[in-house]
Each structure stands twice: as structure tokens, then as C-alpha cells.
Amino acid sequence: MNVFYCPDLSENSFSLSLEESKHCIKVLRHKKDDEIYVCNGDGNLVVARIVDANHKSTNCKFLKDISPTSTKKHRIHIAIAPTKNMDRIEWFVEKCCELGIDEISFIQTEHSERKVLKIDRLEKRAISAMKQSKSFQLARINEMKMFKKVLPSLEADQKFIAYVDNDNPDTLKKLVSPEKSYCVLIGPEGDFSPTEVKSAREAGFIPISLGQNVLRTETAGVVACHSLNFINDY
């Protein structure tokens, strides 16, 4: 089952984006009158008929709503310092989107090696992972901002900061309660600075460990995401 993505499915007739149209008509060779599946990234999935098989803007007519019912009662937001290596960031986004994540924020921290981050490629990777996972929920991906500036705006029922502290006996597993909204901060390769940890604690973030092994930044992000989904899975 191939699923296409179109953020606005509110009208009876809609057109796929340039990218999705190309994939639908040029790659998968769909024709006029073919029935396809289209999701809006917000949990909705519809059956539609191709009215105009234009490879730049495929026009479709809504046929039927077949959205799965969601029983999800938790919300995951990860705010992470992107790694120097772009492949590792892309991989983090892909895997979290496959596993299920609601929001990803990129933060620039004192020890960040990466000062610039283009999110277009990451958004494409997120769309493709959403289709692959059949979750039909597209994560919101926020442009990179200074950690200090973004910190006060990070709201959740449970807020955690993961950093290397061998004296901290608290694990995510110990502290997390199910069916909550969560925000987890993940630092860069050189970790958060003591000042950053202090401000995060003052803003209500609780220090946690993600287990005994020392994890790379992107692995820590995926592990936090999977752990929270795992705790909430029935």
C-alpha cells in the first residue's frame, strides 16, 4: 500500500505537492482514475481518485475517510543538539518518526559544533518515515534555536534532561509516568555545560540517565523516544 502525503485534506478536491506528484505519476506510474491513499500527517487517511495525473500537481477527488482510530494518550517532544555529522541527525529524525514522535526541536548549545542546520531534508525524511511506519502522524520539526532562548517555551507534564552524570541514580524508566506529555533535552557530543544544566533544572527539567552505557547524541535521542513509547505501549 503506497500512501501519499497532502497536509490539507479538508476539501473534496486537492492536489499533491510537486514531490508527491512526481512520486505518484513518474515513479509509481499511477494513471487517471486510479485510487490512491493519502494522509495529512495528522492521523487522517483517505482513499482518493486521481482526476488529473499531472506529474507536477496531481489532482485528486476525495472518496472515503479510512482514518485509523488512535488510542495514543501520550505526547513526545525531544529537544536535541544536532550532531556535527548530518547523517546522524537524519538518522535520528528517521528513526524517531518511525517509532512515533510528536515534536523535534533543535537546540544550539554552548558545546555545539554545528551552528547551522537546514531542516528541509529532515522534513522530507520525516514524511517518508511516517509513510513507512503507517502511523500517519507527522512530527513537527522546529528550526534550530539558541538553547537559552528556547528553554522557557518548552512545556510538558514531565520534563527531563539527559546528560552524563555518573552520580545520578535516576533513570528515565524510574521517573516516567504513562499517559503524559514529555519533553526530553539531549545535549551535544560535548554534553550540556554546567550553566545549561543549572538553567534547565531551574526551568523544571529533571536530570536522568538513559542507562549504563555511554550513548552517542543521536542514539540517546532515539532511546529516549523508544523508552517513552515502550512505557506507554499496552
Next chain:
Amino acid sequence: MNVFYCPDLSENSFSLSLEESKHCIKVLRHKKDDEIYVCNGDGNLVVARIVDANHKSTNCKFLKDISPTSTKKHRIHIAIAPTKNMDRIEWFVEKCCELGIDEISFIQTEHSERKVLKIDRLEKRAISAMKQSKSFQLARINEMKMFKKVLPSLEADQKFIAYVDNDNPDTLKKLVSPEKSYCVLIGPEGDFSPTEVKSAREAGFIPISLGQNVLRTETAGVVACHSLNFINDY
């Protein structure tokens, strides 16, 4: 702290491999009389002194055993059909080794697209992930074998087979008990064939789901590994 790898630390004097020697002397520019850390991949970590700073074969003298005490009471073995894309297999190996895994077997299944798999690169990736994670436990990586042939030799307290079956309500989370040895079978992109599922069930493997989202092969492998570690983490 840079850690080097030498599988045999039983003697008072030992030499690093070509690769490790190059890294130690050429890359990190260690000199004669420097003290370095060396692990054997079996949980042992020692302090050693460089006696001969040869970049092809660095000779070291044992000084002190500083092996961490392990409280690990579980064992993870994942038998997986490698993906067509080599990057995804390498990523799977790296992430499992970071998270902690004891054994990885590669299986060739009916729907496998990949017929050949060289494991040298994977072993290097495993060594580097072991050093990064500071676990000092090196996973055993087994050459690819036919699924049918390897199936009878896969032994564990709890054996699971993960495949796509929308009617299966059993998740890994529901069925797993802590402090056991586990073996999990992960199929290729096209999944296990019905015959393969049947033989696995006959061999004592219990069908499980890894959650609601459809996961790529390599993601399923990492998720299985992390879930088992998570359940066993205190």
C-alpha cells in the same frame, strides 16, 4: 579517555593489532612510556604502559586491572536478515553494540534480497561502538547462514520471532521476563515466509509484535535490543 582493544590480555606483555597500533601511535600520537587503557571485549579493562611505540604493532606492559564489575544478568542474541542497503546493517550493528548486545547472527531467508555479507567492516564498527559505549563487552558477530540451517542451533531461555501479523496481540513487552537469555528473530524487508514462521514456531520461537508502527528491519532489530535491555535495567 581513549580505550584500545586487544582480545588477549592474559599475558603481562601484549601487542595491539595493526589497526589499533595505527590509531594509538599515528592518530593519537602516543609515545613510549605513555599509560593507556586497553579492553579485551570480555568486560576486562586494564591500564598498560607503552614499551614500544611501533605504529604497526604497539607493545604494552600490563600495569593494573581496573575492570568494572558487571551486574548484568541477561543475554541478548539477535538473528536478523540483513537489509539490501549496507549502511542500514552497519547502523544496526553500531546501535546494538552501543546499547549492549551479546551476539548477532545474520540469516539468509527466502525473501532476503542480500545473498552475500562481509562481516569485517561490521566487526570494526562493533569494536568502535563498544569503546564508545564504555561497556567493554564486544558482541560476537556470526557470518550469514541459511535460516533453515541455523534455526536448530539458536538456544535461549526465551525465543521470539518478530514479524508483521496484525492479528497478533502479543508484544515483546507482554511476554518477556527479566534476567533471562533471549534470542529474537528479525526478518528481511519482505518479512519471513509462512514456512519460515512455521519452522520457527516449531522450534519454540513465540511470535511477537514490537509495537503498533511498522518498522524497517534494522529499526526492529535495534528496538528489540533496547526493549530487552530496558526491561532488565534497574
